[in-house]
Every structure is written in C-alpha cells, then in structure tokens.
Amino acid sequence: MFFISEMIRLNFIIFFLLFFSSSLSQRNTIKGQGFGVSAPSKSNNAVKDTTSFNVIKPDIDLYKIYTLEKDTTFVDTTLSIQSEYKYNLLRKDIFGLLPFSNEGHTYATLDFGLSIKSVLPNFGFKAKHFNYQEVSDIRYYSVPTPLTELYFKTVMEQGQALDAFLTVNTKPNLNFSIAYKGLRSLGKYVNNLTSSGNFRFTTSYFTVDKRYNLNAHFAGQDISNQENGGIVNLEEFEGSTEPFNERERIAVYFTDAVSLLKGNRFFVDHSFKLSKLKTNSLVFKHQFNQEYKFFQFSQPTINERFGSSFTNSINNKTRYNHLYNKLGIAYSTQNYGDLEFFIDDNNYNYYYNSVVYDSNGAIAVPSSISDKINMLGANYSYLINQFNVKLHVSQSLTNQSISSVEANAGYKLNDDYEFFFKYQKLNSLPNLNYTLYQSGYVNYNWFTNFNTEKLNQFDFSAKTKWLNLSTSYKILNDYLFFDNTTNDISELLVQPVQYDKTINYFSIKVDKEIKFWKFALDNTLLYQKVNQSADIVNVPQIVTRNTLYFTDYVFKKAMLLQTGITFQYFTKYYANDYNPLIGEFYVQNETKIGGFPMLDFFVNAKIRQTRIFLKAEHFNSSITGYNFYTAPNYPYRDFMIRFGLVWNFFQ
Template sequence: MQMKNLFLLFLFVTFSVVAQKNTKNVIDQDTSKVVKAPIDLYKIYTLHKDTTYVDTSLTIQSEYKYNLLRKDIFGLMPFANEGHTYNSLDFGLYTKSAAPNFGFKAKHFNYLEVDDINYYSVPTPLTDLYFKTVMEQGQALDAFLTVNTKPNLNFSIAYRGLRSLGKYVNNLTSSGNFRFTTSYFTNDKRYILNAHFTGQDISNQENGGIVNAEEFETSEDPFNERERIEVYFTNATSLLKGNRFFIDQSFKLNKTNPNSLVFTHQFNQEYKFFQFTQPTISERFGDTYTNNISTKTRYNHLYNKFGVAYKTKSYGDLEFFIDDNNYNYYYNSVVYDALGNITVPNAVSDRINMVGGNYSYLINNVNVRLHASQSISDQSISNIEATANYKVNEDYNFQFKYQKLNSLPNLNFTLYQSGYVDYNWFNNFKNEKLNQFEFSAQTKWLNVSATYKVINDHLFFDNQTNDITELMVKPVQYDKTINYLSVKANKEIKFWKLALDNTILYQSVDQSDNVVNVPQIVTRNTLYFTDFVFKKAMLLQTGVTFQYFSKYYANDYNPLLGEFYVQNETKIGGFPMFDFFVNARVKQTRIFLKAEHFNSAWTGYDFYSAPNYPYRDFMVRFGLVWNFFK
C-alpha cells in the first residue's frame, strides 16, 4: 500500500504537469491575448446542483478540513489510529433514509456514498494533491485530477489511499477509495448527464481495545510504549469493500421554451460486503460454533428512479417520480436449532416501490423546497421534508427545515450471522419514526443552529451483560419516545492579525432510559495569528486549538459488528485536548504542521475515544495540499 500510494502520487503529478503544459491559460477572444482563467470558472457541484468553487485560500476552515475525511469533523471523536473509526459526540449528525441501509455504520465514515461524490467543470485541467503523515509506517494520500475535454464534457479521476500501522498491537489501517466521474450536456442543455464509479476497500486490524485501563492511565515504563499494553485481540481483521456505478440524467422536452417538461432518471447499482475474520477465537464474545471465525455479510443493491418534471420560470419546478429499490442481503449458510428447524435464514431480499413529488420555488431571496414520498409496495414507509431558505443579504441568511420519516430498520438489525453463538439473529422490528425540526441563522454577529428530534421505536445495539469484558451485543428496539435538542453556535472574533474562532454545542435528551447518551457540552476554540512573510511570498497561519467534551456514557465499539453499542457503566470525557499548528500558503500550495494533543503528558492519561479505546498521544504530523491550475 505504501509503494502504491507513492506511485500514484508520482503518476498524478507527472500527468498533471503534462496535461497542463499547453493549457495553463485561456485565450481572450476579444484581444487574442493569453490570460489566466478566473477562479470562479473552476466549478464544483453536487448531485443536487449546489455549486461551489475551487478554494486555495488558507483560512481556519482549511485547518479544520485537513484530515482524512477532507471535511470539518467537529462532533466526531477519532480513534487512536488514522482511518479506524469515529465516535459520534453530536447526535444531530445521525441521519436515516426511508429504505433500509446495509448497516455496519462504524466502518462507513471513510466510505464515499452517492451524495459524497462531486462533479466538476473547469476551463483548464485541475489537480488536487493531499498528503499527510500518519501515526507510524505509512501515509495518507488523496490525489485528484479533472479535465474538460470539451466545454460540455468533463472527466475526473481520484484515489485516496491510507496505510498506518498505529501505536497499539494489531491496529493497522489500510484503505483505498477510487472514484471516476463524468459530466456531459448537449450544447442546447436539453440533455444533462452525471455519472460516477467508485471502488472502495477499508481494512482494519481490530484489537478490541485495551484489557487493563490502569496500564494506560499510569503510562509508566514499559507501558509508555503503547505496543506493550495488552489488547483483547491480536489477529482479528475487518474489511468493508464495495463497488458502485451511478447515473443521473435528464432530458428537456422543449428546446426553446423555458416552461417545459423534463424527464429524469437515476440508476444505482452497488455491491459491497463486510467481513470479520479471527483465526483465534475469543471468550469475550462467548461460545462458538467453530474454531476459526470468518463472517462475510454480502449486499446487492439495484435502484432505479424515473421522474417527470414541469419547470417554469415564474412558478417554480414540480416533479413526480416513481422508484424501484431492489436489494439482497445474504450469507452462504443458515442456522438450525436443536430440532433441525431453521432459526436464522441466510438472506433478506425485498423490492420497495415508492411514488412521490418534489417542488422547488425561488423568488427574490426566498427558496422553498418540498418533498413527499410514500411506498406503494407492501412496506409502510414514507418521507416528508420541507425546507425554506431566506437570504436577506450577504450578512444574513435564515433556514428552516422539517422532516417526518417512517423508515425500515438497517439490515444488520434484522439479520446477522457469526461463528459466535450469541451473534446470530433474525428479527422483525417495527419501523423507526422521526419528526425533526431544524433552524439555522447565519449573521455577521453569530451563526447559530438548533435541532429538535422526536424519535419513536428507536433501534440500537446494547450489551446484554453490562460488562465491558464480556460482549453479548444484540439489537434492541426502544418502545418509548425520545426527545433530543441541540443548539450549536459559532463566532469568529478578529482583532488586528489575531482571531479567535469559537464553536460550542449544547445537547439535551429527554428519555425514560439511558438509550441516547450524549455529552452535554462539546466545544472547540482556536486562537490564531495570520500574516504575510518573506515579502508577502508566503501567508503564515499559526495558533492553538482547544477541544473539550463533558463526561458522559459514551457508546463503545464492537469490531465484530462494525457498530457502536450503548453502555451505561463507564464515562469518558472531561479532558482537554490542545493542538498547536503552523500552516503556510505559497501560491496554490498549503503546508500544514501540527503538534497534536501536546498536553497529553501534562493533564493525565485519562483520555479515551470510547470506554476502552484510548485517544491519541502527543505526536507531530505534517503534510500539504497542492493544486495545479492556471
């Protein structure tokens, strides 16, 4: 993996330089002079047609997004090794769709879904290279190249590779995310196509966490060398792998009239599997059927959506659609009871058909979007969403969103098989119900957002033994109502060349039992200095980031299931995390240097990402983001 990443880096740099050798600039048609293409011509847009532009600036957001996921991870608590998993501090990040998903959510943070794929339009070839050192023996690389061969035809290719040995025994991470996209439209823009292919594999050695917390919390010799700390598993491995082919296309019936019928189609075909292997069985998961654990859960998904929309210039756009969702979730075996009856089948297969409509209307500075869908097959699922956005001016923007969702359980709640006896089940749970209200306001004084969720028939994983050393984790459905409230505020205060960026999250849960556990307070505060140096040839940014979350009963991680489960025995949190960083920008290159968690030895070794998974010790990491385009 390490040599592969270096080879890909060399390949992308070489190809980018060659591709741009004669296309660095564009021709001004009026003066016939060669000029640089403006930055706003390098467009990035989502499947929902939200458009942004390539950003090579160095801001505090650049610092927050400089991580494996390439996004701000406020509300996520990373594990000790890069690319392992994240514990969710912000329950507001929890999302659900009406149709059932594959499950194994703890392994999907680094898995790119359909909505994570962007599409591009660029006047000249654009390359983006991300590189970052890791914990030990490896690196993280994300190499991307996009080019318009014609003004109406774009291609992009990218690969994200990671290898990190980690500091603890049996903690190696190795992953690869390949993606290829293409975008096309006819000259009259009657036909528009966006398509992509992804091939992804995420492999983690799973050590089950540390056995004796005292060894870590004292951190005396020899346990200050983390590979000396005893872990539960020394040869367990998990692997999530998937391939997806996706098409989104539309055809406008009338060539010239702005009021016209538009036919739309989406196609999604995906195959993936989650595999857990453990040559040496562990008593921690209970009795076994075999002496060698190898569980492979497979998933085939075929989705088609057909729609007809009427787009108008004055009254908005109205669309009606019907979709066909066909999936097969399966194993290669069945489980029998003592009488020879099948208690756990090998597969869950179903076909879901839904009809629905979308309406969007933009007038002046008000944007309204409505969505409603309902199943017409045997399953009783539905989704209603309403969004209103009001932009007063560049300084003031307000948004309100409501969602009512009736959804099927994720498939690993319904069916799971394993060589461990207690990890075999076949359930028939009720649908989960959600009513959610969201409000956000972006002003020049303060950015604030609030979320209120009312949840019924909530599904979660629970440890039946209430003992962290013995894991009998099973899916459970909560038959009472859960009320969740969160308020998040952000404000950056600038004075001279100094700035203080503050983000704070408050959460509260009203429930009869401790099912949804969250920290009441999560905060991140960054004090930093920015200025030009070396005769303005370099922009320098340096500062300190403080992060903290209050103590709470955090969900623990079960590697056999690739899921987090609820526990109410051990609290984590209440420890400060300080990072010192020095970042710089030279032309289109941004350089990052960070001393992560530099206070770890001063404030005590009581820092955890999950009850028996320590957070990262102090380490220094560096890297860069490098763009080629002119």
C-alpha cells in the same frame, strides 16, 4: 524528555519551512485581495500571470464543483481556519466527531445531530462507513483548464495518507475526473493497522443546447482495519510508566482480528428537456444505482469475550447487492416553480452462504433477506427573489409501511443575514444488519422483525454578522440500537434492541469568529439535551472548540503564515462503545469518558497554490494526565507531530 525532543523536532521543521519559503521570496507572485487569495484570482477580469510568457489565467469562479442537487462551489486554494479544520482524512470539518487512536479506524459521534436516517433500509455496519463515500459524497466538476490536487499527510506509524485528484474538460460540455485516496498506518498499539483505498471516476456531459444532462460515477472502495478490541487493563495506559509508555507493550483483547468493508458502485443520473425553451417545459429524469458491498470479520483464534463459538476460527462475511432505479417527470415554469413526480424501484439482496438451525433442526436464522420496494413521490421547488422553498413527499406502493415528508424554506435578506428552516418526518425501515446477522459466535446470530422507526425533526439556522446559530429538535419513536446484554465490558454479547418509548433530543450550536488586527479567535459551542425514560441516546452535554490564531504575510509576501492553538473539550458522558465484530457502536451505561482537554498547536503556510500544514496534536497529553478515551476502553491519541500539504495545479 519525549515532549522536549518532539518540540525540538517541531522547531526544526518550522525553521526548514521558513528557510524554504525565503528562497522563493524573490520570485514574482500574484498578490490577491486579503489573506490567502491565490492565482487564479476570483475577480471580474482575467488575471495576467507575469511569471511566464504573459499567459492569461481563467477566473477562479470558472473552476466549478457541484452536487446532484446543483449546489455549486468553486475551487478553494485559500488558507483560512476552515482549511485547518478540513485537513484530515475525511476532507471536511469533523467537529462533533472524535477519531480513534489510529488514522482511518472509526470515529465516536459526539454530536447526535450528525446521525442521518434514510427511509430505505441500508446495509448497516455504520462504524465502518465514515471513510466510505456514498452517492451524496461524490462531486462533479467543470473546469476551463486541467486541475490537479494532491493531498498528503503523515500518519501515526509506518505509512501515509494520500489523495490524488485530476479533472479535465475535453470539451466545454464534457468533463472527466479521476481520484484515488489511499491510506496505510500501522498505529501505536498491537494489531492496529489501517489500510484503505477509495477510487472515484466521474463524468459530466450536456448537449450544446443544454436539453440533455448527464452525471455518472464509478466508485471502488475498500477499508481494512486490524481490530484489537481495545485495552485489557486500563491501569497500564493511565499509568503510562515504563514499559507501557511504549504503547505496543500494552495488552489488547485481540491480536489477530481483521475487519474489511469493500464495495463497488456504478451510478448514473441524467435528464432530458422536451422543449428548447428555458422554462415551461417537461423534463424526463432517470437515476440508476447498482452497488455491491460486503463486510467481513475474520479471527483465526476465537476469543471468549464474544462468548461461545461454533468453530475454532471466525470468518463472518455479509454480502449485499443493491439495484435502484428512479423515473421522474418534471415541469419547469418561470413564475410558479418546478414540480416533479417520480416513482422508484429499490431491489436488494442481503445474504450469507449458510443457515443456522435451532435445537429442533428448524431454520432459526435464514441465509438471506431480499425485497423490492416501490415508492411514489413528488418534489416541488420555488425560488423568487431571496426566498427559496423546497417540498418533498413519498410513500411506498408496496406492502412496506414507509413514507417521507420534508419541507425546506430559506430566506436571504442580504450578505449579512440568512435564515433556513427544515421539517422532516420519516417512517423508515431498519438497517439490514438489525434484521439479519450470522456469525461463528453463537450469540451473534439473529433474525428479527422490528417495527419501522419514526422520526419527526425540526431544524432552524441563522447566519448573521454577529454569530451563526443552528438548532435541532428530534422526536424519535421505536428507536433501534445495539445493546450489551451482559452489562460487562469484558464480555460482549451485543444484540439489536428496539426502544418502545419516545426520545426527545434538542441541540443548539453557535459559532463566531472574532478578529482583531492579525489575530482571530474562532469559537464553536454545541449544547445537547435528551429527554428519555431510559439512557438510550447518550450524548455529552457540552462540546466546544476554540482556536486562537495569527495570520500574516512574510518574506516580502511570498508566503502566508498561519499559526495558533486549538482547544477542544466535551463533558463526561456514557459514550457508546465499539464492537468490531459487527462494525457498530453499542449503548453502555457503566463507564463515563470525557472531561479532558485536547490542545493542538499548528503552523500552516501558503506558497502560491501550495498549502503546508504542521501540527503538534494533543501536546498536553502527558501534562493533563492519561485519562483520555474515545470509547470506554479505546484511548484517544497521544501527543504526536504530523505534517503534510495540499497542492493545486492549474494547467
């Protein structure tokens, strides 16, 4: 009955959207070339807007989005299958990630290739950072007219997700942008509330002669999750009979635990060219990054699942101060590429407000670790015709034995064929929460001295008119991970462990979209294989996503309609489990998950610059059985209907 009522509700919403769009069908609109091309239209000439006062609108390719590496894209208001894939909280295609039951909680990583390692030690608590925007996630803008984008999406219960963005060029060479992404979702289970906010402010500037360039941003972010520890009795969920079909009736491990990740960052990247010439000139560069973070886990009532405790309530708070400066000098030539030498200074302080003593009264776990790391390195880039090469090397000058080597080569034969190769060798320090952690729980206190992690990685990708292919091969040595020392899911005594043998990981991913008339079938398939003497890196062997959809204009081309079904599946494997106390996933080899299909039905529409999204998520959940999990005792999402929109304003 629930499924039938939800489908009736879905049909009613579809009817409402179609009725709404038909009321707009008599209005004049700009007709683009192909599906989803919208005003402002990308063309060689400006487009005349016949709807009001014959205002000439700028070309879409003047609305630029770029990274610190100067990779430039344009504002995209089209309705494509990629629009469907990117319509989520992270605003990107999350193939290879599996979300938890509530929006904004965390994600299980199905594709091990998505795990990126830095040569410098990071804060850690990686499970809480999926929705935390790092320096590399920030984008900068250049627009001819003010641009606004609004993202809205419903959530699981009592809340919404909203991302509001505005950018403007006050002068052709001065841009400002401001954005805020907010989320509140109660969730379906007890003690499952999510509340987060991501504020971003950016500015970009260059002098008229383009000798001086500046990109800077401020980011203030907080991500709060109520942590219930998962389901106590899995039979209550897998049976889903009354009253357990109402998810708040299912018993969970924790009813009052909360985690909070909060951080503020100020970042500046600027450069000055010594000569007015476009090439054969020295360029001085400077990068500055100052960031403060903390991760806090509070639990007013202690729980025996984490073992014995020092106190009757838990309030763990890990703090982190980071100050980074990078100075570089580059020489740019027209015929021989660009060469840069740099030196950086990395200072951090990772600390608590207490120490832990052993039975003899000596300090077993200190209050902090602080360090200063200086690295010397060089970058080289060369672009000629369709061939592009980039090289990077760096080595520590201080007593830490860390280094980085990276080589990239790309070749674009034409619009149909493009090839890319990458090699990376890292000797990196452990994340700081592997080295030091303090807690009110006795077994969650450690101070370690691990070896550096070693990584050799080879990547190759090819984009052709037949299919897209990417392969990756990783060789891991001294790999660090978290492990449950009890081998019992009901008791979590998780500790950091270093694996002293070699792990070999291989993956191949192919994707291809097949089009026929107004139908299309988009396919993505990932195959993974791990060679290791112990089960440390556990991955599903096969991950697949297949979408069959239909696209056409309706209501005298006033609305573009897109509707279809997405099938997702991954093979069974020993998935890493989630530990909310330390904000990390840990290795377990007792319980397998996977082997269940996930079917989504969607109806999307585009009216002018507004894209409307409506989806029946996991509508097969009650049909194929309640054995779907994201982590061993954390269920995946039940069937639900969600909708929202992305609205662009070009002023």
